[in-house]
Amino acid sequence: MKKIINDPETVVQDALRGMQAAHPDLLSVRYDPAVITRADAPVRGKVAIISGGGSGHEPLHGGFVGRGMLDAACPGAVFTSPTPDQVAAAVEATDGGAGALLLVKNYTGDVMNFEMAGELAESEVRSVVIDDDVAVQDSLYTAGRRGVGGTVLVEKIVGAAAERGADLAACEALANRVNASVRSMGLALTSCTVPHVGTPSFELAEDEMEIGIGIHGEPGRQRVPVGSAAEMVAALLDPVVADLPFAEGDRVLLFTNGMGGTPLIELYLAHGIAEAYLAERGITVERRLVGPYITSLEMQGMSLTLLKLDDELAGLWDAPVHTPALRWGV
Amino acid sequence: MKKIINDPETVVQDALRGMQAAHPDLLSVRYDPAVITRADAPVRGKVAIISGGGSGHEPLHGGFVGRGMLDAACPGAVFTSPTPDQVAAAVEATDGGAGALLLVKNYTGDVMNFEMAGELAESEVRSVVIDDDVAVQDSLYTAGRRGVGGTVLVEKIVGAAAERGADLAACEALANRVNASVRSMGLALTSCTVPHVGTPSFELAEDEMEIGIGIHGEPGRQRVPVGSAAEMVAALLDPVVADLPFAEGDRVLLFTNGMGGTPLIELYLAHGIAEAYLAERGITVERRLVGPYITSLEMQGMSLTLLKLDDELAGLWDAPVHTPALRWGV
Numbered sequence: 001m002k003k004i005i006n007d008p009e010t011v012v013q014d015a016l017r018g019m020q021a022a023h024p025d026l027l028s029v030r031y032d033p034a035v036i037t038r039a040d041a042p043v044r045g046k047v048a049i050i051s052g053g054g055s056g057h058e059p060l061h062g063g064f065v066g067r068g069m070l071d072a073a074c075p076g077a078v079f080t081s082p083t084p085d086q087v088a089a090a091v092e093a094t095d096g097g098a099g100a101l102l103l104v105k106n107y108t109g110d111v112m113n114f115e116m117a118g119e120l121a122e123s124e125v126r127s128v129v130i131d132d133d134v135a136v137q138d139s140l141y142t143a144g145r146r147g148v149g150g151t152v153l154v155e156k157i158v159g160a161a162a163e164r165g166a167d168l169a170a171c172e173a174l175a176n177r178v179n180a181s182v183r184s185m186g187l188a189l190t191s192c193t194v195p196h197v198g199t200p201s202f203e204l205a206e207d208e209m210e211i212g213i214g215i216h217g218e219p220g221r222q223r224v225p226v227g228s229a230a231e232m233v234a235a236l237l238d239p240v241v242a243d244l245p246f247a248e249g250d251r252v253l254l255f256t257n258g259m260g261g262t263p264l265i266e267l268y269l270a271h272g273i274a275e276a277y278l279a280e281r282g283i284t285v286e287r288r289l290v291g292p293y294i295t296s297l298e299m300q301g302m303s304l305t306l307l308k309l310d311d312e313l314a315g316l317w318d319a320p321v322h323t324p325a326l327r328w329g330v
Numbered sequence: 331m332k333k334i335i336n337d338p339e340t341v342v343q344d345a346l347r348g349m350q351a352a353h354p355d356l357l358s359v360r361y362d363p364a365v366i367t368r369a370d371a372p373v374r375g376k377v378a379i380i381s382g383g384g385s386g387h388e389p390l391h392g393g394f395v396g397r398g399m400l401d402a403a404c405p406g407a408v409f410t411s412p413t414p415d416q417v418a419a420a421v422e423a424t425d426g427g428a429g430a431l432l433l434v435k436n437y438t439g440d441v442m443n444f445e446m447a448g449e450l451a452e453s454e455v456r457s458v459v460i461d462d463d464v465a466v467q468d469s470l471y472t473a474g475r476r477g478v479g480g481t482v483l484v485e486k487i488v489g490a491a492a493e494r495g496a497d498l499a500a501c502e503a504l505a506n507r508v509n510a511s512v513r514s515m516g517l518a519l520t521s522c523t524v525p526h527v528g529t530p531s532f533e534l535a536e537d538e539m540e541i542g543i544g545i546h547g548e549p550g551r552q553r554v555p556v557g558s559a560a561e562m563v564a565a566l567l568d569p570v571v572a573d574l575p576f577a578e579g580d581r582v583l584l585f586t587n588g589m590g591g592t593p594l595i596e597l598y599l600a601h602g603i604a605e606a607y608l609a610e611r612g613i614t615v616e617r618r619l620v621g622p623y624i625t626s627l628e629m630q631g632m633s634l635t636l637l638k639l640d641d642e643l644a645g646l647w648d649a650p651v652h653t654p655a656l657r658w659g660v
Contacts, residue, residue: 003598018602058594266334266390272348
């Protein structure tokens with residue numbers, strides 16, 4: 001195992017120290033339990049938008065904490081759900097008197113622990129479960145569909161609404177609406193190694209890729225020989241487009257995401273193919289995001305996410321955001 | 331070779347199509363010869379800041395084209411110098427009547443081809459060679475020191491000055507001053523594969539890392555067993571600090587750069603250690619940049635760059651920038 005770490009048991013704490021050092025103006029990190037909040041939390045009168053999950057998917061979620069996106073993130077151990085007391089501490093630290101919305105990726109442990117935290121909280125807490133991965137119905141750690149790239153878009157759009165003063169019910173409804181309008185699928189060219197495990201999460205042959213991979217290396221739909229970038233894009237977009245479905249005349253946001261170990265030159269190459277694929281089908285790409293935003297450690301691969309846009313969602317996407325990983329308009 | 335590509339021979343062109351699709355508001359891509367310019371080029375009365383080099387180091391340089399940074403970038407084939415006609419086309423496309431400054435990483439082919447382009451140009455052209463890598467004196471493709479992470483900082487700071495209206499002589503002097511104040515060194519945990527070569531650029535044993543690696547996989551100072559993150563940071567910062575030297579009381583920008591395949595969680599972890607290392611020596615980190623900004627395809631590893639700051643350089647660093655990879659203040 002080749003990693004830039006000191007001790008597999010302290011990777012998350014050590015990385016949090018670096019995040020705090022790197023972004024003193026944006027973030028405030030608490031270590032026990034581990035919670036990353038906006039530096040100016042709590043924001044009086046504002047709904048707190050909170051997410052979290054296992055570490056190893058950076059910049060998700062800690063890199064999305066800041067004005068216009070998340071009020072707090074709860075980083076679990078690598079590929080491990082955060083504990084209820086982490087989530088409860090995040091709710092307490094960001095309580096501005098307007099309640100909290102928990103954005104939860106659909107993994108059984110996450111759903112359970114966020115739910116327990118909501119029950120513990122003294123303030124009003126609601127949660128929305130994100131399940132945008134069309135690859136498989138049930139999975140290794142999940143009943144129903146997994147939450148993947150759509151999470152980034154939900155966090156940005158709902159974060160913008162909360163920043164503008166939307167109340168808890170409106171934020172909850174918006175999160176459900178975005179989740180209902182977004183679909184994703186990913187593929188892996190290589191595996192990844194969880195530090196405290198020390199061996200690869202799965203094995204792929206030298207000429208093989210996994211279509212429909214989960215962000216923790218959960219099995220997808222099939223293993224096939226590595227094809228061209230055009231074949232890869234079609235293998236992801238065919239099921240994504242068919243699922244919602246996305247149709248001619250639709251306006252979309254296209255999110256081309258890297259799994260962590262894939263170079264940016266390959267992501268841009270895939271993005272160009274995906275844009276051409278959608279143009280051929282009369283689907284208009286109006287917004288884009290390209291880069292490694294929801295990753296699986298050093299895994300090579302990508303995921304493609306489509307969100308059906310209307311003027312409201314496009315406007316909330318464009319709204320100012322000031323976080324370590326997404327920043328514009330400020 | 332597992333890559334998201336269609337054809338090893340068209341990787342750069344195909345990726346440029348994706349960049350153009352992803353950033354229609356920021357960039358204008360010309361394909362023959364390949365040049366990426368600001369969408370609003372040429373900017374009347376402004377010194378054009380132009381860089382370029384082999385592809386495979388994304389987001390460098392194309393990801394730094396935009397307001398407040400580069401006017402144009404010339405992407406060569408992967409790990410191959412751009413041709414003189416690419417650079418000449420960039421000079422012509424961005425000619426606002428105030429001359430052009432070429433920022434050239436110190437690799438023999440780059441220096442030669444940018445020089446030839448300067449001689450071809452009808453407008454006034456100067457160039458500054460960047461050579462911040464303290465690892466080795468001469469290298470596989472270089473006489474003297476290599477240009478690495480410091481390039482990102484030179485491009486940002488000189489780009490800000492040009493945007494504010496600095497003339498060609500002032501931009502040239504500033505680029506030389508930043509280059510004289512910046513030092514870097516990198517390490518690799520794994521190799522990388524150039525698409526049109528198809529085999530890894532070098533081999534590293536399962537327990538080995540290369541200290542002082544070049545961004546094209548050029549040999550560094552030594553191969554040693556993979557150590558802790560603290561040992562890695564010291565192996566890079568000891569020679570960087572000793573070289574300028576950086577001393578107690580200095581104000582610095584610390585740039586923790588990923589080589590492409592290293593997850594962000596490891597970069598943050600290393601960044602935290604580097605901040606503590608510098609604090610112990612009385613060196614004050616006033617600005618930070620953490621992420622994969624000058625990469626070597628899918629190589630795992632990192633580099634650390636230190637820039638000695640004063641109020642002028644800090645102010646130019648903070649100035650608004652609007653590019654695909656760096657964006658703030660707008």
